[in-house]
Amino acid sequence: MPPRILVADDEPQMRSALRAALESSGYETTLVSDGRKALQEAEKRIYDMVITDMKMPGLDGLALLERIRQDNLSPNVVLITAYGTIDAAVSAMKMGALDFLRKPFAMADLEAVLSRAFEEPFADGTPETHQVFASRQQEFREIVTSNPTFKEILYLAKRIALSDLTVLVTGESGTGKELVARLIHQESRRARNPFVAVNCAAVPDNLLESELFGYEKGAFTGANSSRQGKFELAASGTLLLDEIGEMPLALQAKLLRVLQEREVDRVGGRFPIPIDTRVIVTTNCNLGKRVEEGKFREDLFYRINVIPLDLPPLRERKEDIITLSHYFCEMYCREIGKPTKYLSxxxxxxxxxxxxxxxxxxxxxxIQRGVALSTSDRIEIYDLIWDARKKRIPTIGGVGRPAETVSSPKHKVEVEVGTSLAEMEKKLILATLEQTNGKRAKAAEMLGVTVRTLRNKLKLYRAEKDAQDSKDESQKDHT
Known part of the structure; x- marks a missing residue:
C-alpha cells in the first residue's frame, strides 16, 4: 500500500501542484483547503504524512501541527512557509515537525523530504545503529544490526512509538526485548517521563499485586504507610511488564481491568486512581500456547497483542555476529582502559x-570475558572459553558446545541407574545453584527456566526436607 499523504493549503494552485508531484511518485493524496478540514480528515483516516501551509485562515499550520502531535494523528508533519516565517518554521521543528519547505521550493526539495520520511532503512544490508538510553547505570546502549528482519522491526517500533497502543515484544531470552521497549519509549511523546520496568517472574506472587498497583496504609501487616505502585510511578511515561507470561491468572484479570479502564485500585484502597501510562509487555514464551493450556487469559492476550513485535534469535542474524562482536570489543576495551582489540x-x-x-x-x-582475559592484541578462542578443561563457552540456557569431552569433577552431577526423574532434576538444580554461589537468577538462566519456576522448586525441596526432619525427630522420640 502506498503511503497516504494529506495536503492542506488555501491556494488552489499549490494544492494542484502538490497533487501532481505526489501522485506521479506513487503517493496517495487527499487535498483540503484549510486547517480545520485537515484536522477533521486526519481524525477520520490514518495518514502517513501531513503537508500543511503555515498561514491559513481559521486553524493555521502551527495550530494544526500541535493538534496532530497532541492526538498522535500522523507521524510526519511538513510545513510550507514563506520567507518571512522562517523563525516560526524553526519553532515548528522544535514542536515535532519533520521538516519545512520554504516557498518557492523545487520538487527536488519535496522529494528529499519524502525520501527521508519514507525510505525503508531495512532495504539494504548496511549496519544500522539505534542509540538507546538504557537502564539503571544511566548509560547509552546501541541496537546494532544489518539483518533486514530486525531492521524492519526497529523501523516499525519507531513508527508505533508515536501512538499509545500496547505493544507486545516477544523473543527468546537475550534477544534485546527490553532495549526495543526502551527505544519505543525514547521515540515517543513520553520520552521525558519515567520508564519503569517490572520483571513479573522475579516478584513473588503474593507481592506482585501491591508492586504493580500500590497499597494503602493498613492494607496488610507491615503496611505502615501508603505506597505507589509501578503504574503510578510510571505516570505519563511507559511501564514495561517483563515476562508477563509468568503472571498469576488471578492478577491477569486485574491487569485487564487496568488496561481497559485506565485506572488502578491500590490494595486496601477505596477509590480507583486514574492513570496515564503507556504499557509495553515482553515475554519469551508462546502466549498463544499458554492460552490453550489455560495458563493465560484469552481476553488479556487479545488486549495486549495489539501490535506484536517478534525479535529473531541471534542464530537467524548471522550477519550481525561479527558486527556485534566488534561493538562489544570496543565498548569493553574502552570501559577498562585497554587499547581496542578485536577477534582473531x-x-x-x-x-x-x-x-x-x-x-x-x-x-x-x-566478548566481555575475552577482553578481560586477552593478553595480546587479538582475542583468541581460549580467551572466550569459560573453563579450559571443559573447552566450553558460557551459555545462558545451560547448553554449551564442548570442544573436548572433558568435565570438571566440581560441577559433575552423578546419578545411578534407576534414579527418578524428580530426583535427577533436584540434583541438577542444587548443583547449578552451588556453581552460581546461590545466585538464583543466574542459575535459572543456565537451567533454561524462569526464576519463579526455580523458586517454586526450592520451596518444594524445603517442604520435603522439613517433613523428613519432622519424621526423623518423631522416630527419635519413640526410640
Whole structure:
C-alpha cells in the first residue's frame, strides 16, 4: 500500500501542484483547503504524512501541527512557509515537525523530504545503529544490526512509538526485548517521563499485586504507610511488564481491568486512581500456547497483542555476529582502559559457527570475558572459553558446545541407574545453584527456566526436607 499523504493549503494552485508531484511518485493524496478540514480528515483516516501551509485562515499550520502531535494523528508533519516565517518554521521543528519547505521550493526539495520520511532503512544490508538510553547505570546502549528482519522491526517500533497502543515484544531470552521497549519509549511523546520496568517472574506472587498497583496504609501487616505502585510511578511515561507470561491468572484479570479502564485500585484502597501510562509487555514464551493450556487469559492476550513485535534469535542474524562482536570489543576495551582489540580469524570463525542459545546477551558476556582475559592484541578462542578443561563457552540456557569431552569433577552431577526423574532434576538444580554461589537468577538462566519456576522448586525441596526432619525427630522420640 502506498503511503497516504494529506495536503492542506488555501491556494488552489499549490494544492494542484502538490497533487501532481505526489501522485506521479506513487503517493496517495487527499487535498483540503484549510486547517480545520485537515484536522477533521486526519481524525477520520490514518495518514502517513501531513503537508500543511503555515498561514491559513481559521486553524493555521502551527495550530494544526500541535493538534496532530497532541492526538498522535500522523507521524510526519511538513510545513510550507514563506520567507518571512522562517523563525516560526524553526519553532515548528522544535514542536515535532519533520521538516519545512520554504516557498518557492523545487520538487527536488519535496522529494528529499519524502525520501527521508519514507525510505525503508531495512532495504539494504548496511549496519544500522539505534542509540538507546538504557537502564539503571544511566548509560547509552546501541541496537546494532544489518539483518533486514530486525531492521524492519526497529523501523516499525519507531513508527508505533508515536501512538499509545500496547505493544507486545516477544523473543527468546537475550534477544534485546527490553532495549526495543526502551527505544519505543525514547521515540515517543513520553520520552521525558519515567520508564519503569517490572520483571513479573522475579516478584513473588503474593507481592506482585501491591508492586504493580500500590497499597494503602493498613492494607496488610507491615503496611505502615501508603505506597505507589509501578503504574503510578510510571505516570505519563511507559511501564514495561517483563515476562508477563509468568503472571498469576488471578492478577491477569486485574491487569485487564487496568488496561481497559485506565485506572488502578491500590490494595486496601477505596477509590480507583486514574492513570496515564503507556504499557509495553515482553515475554519469551508462546502466549498463544499458554492460552490453550489455560495458563493465560484469552481476553488479556487479545488486549495486549495489539501490535506484536517478534525479535529473531541471534542464530537467524548471522550477519550481525561479527558486527556485534566488534561493538562489544570496543565498548569493553574502552570501559577498562585497554587499547581496542578485536577477534582473531579463528575466534571470529568460532563465534560464527556457534548457535548462541543465549543470543546477544550470551555473545556480550563471552566478548566481555575475552577482553578481560586477552593478553595480546587479538582475542583468541581460549580467551572466550569459560573453563579450559571443559573447552566450553558460557551459555545462558545451560547448553554449551564442548570442544573436548572433558568435565570438571566440581560441577559433575552423578546419578545411578534407576534414579527418578524428580530426583535427577533436584540434583541438577542444587548443583547449578552451588556453581552460581546461590545466585538464583543466574542459575535459572543456565537451567533454561524462569526464576519463579526455580523458586517454586526450592520451596518444594524445603517442604520435603522439613517433613523428613519432622519424621526423623518423631522416630527419635519413640526410640
Amino acid at each position: 580469524e579463528e575466534a571470529a570463525a568460532f563465534v560464527l559457527d556457534y548457535d548462541w542459545p543465549g543470543n546477544v546477551r550470551e555473545l556480550e558476556n563471552a
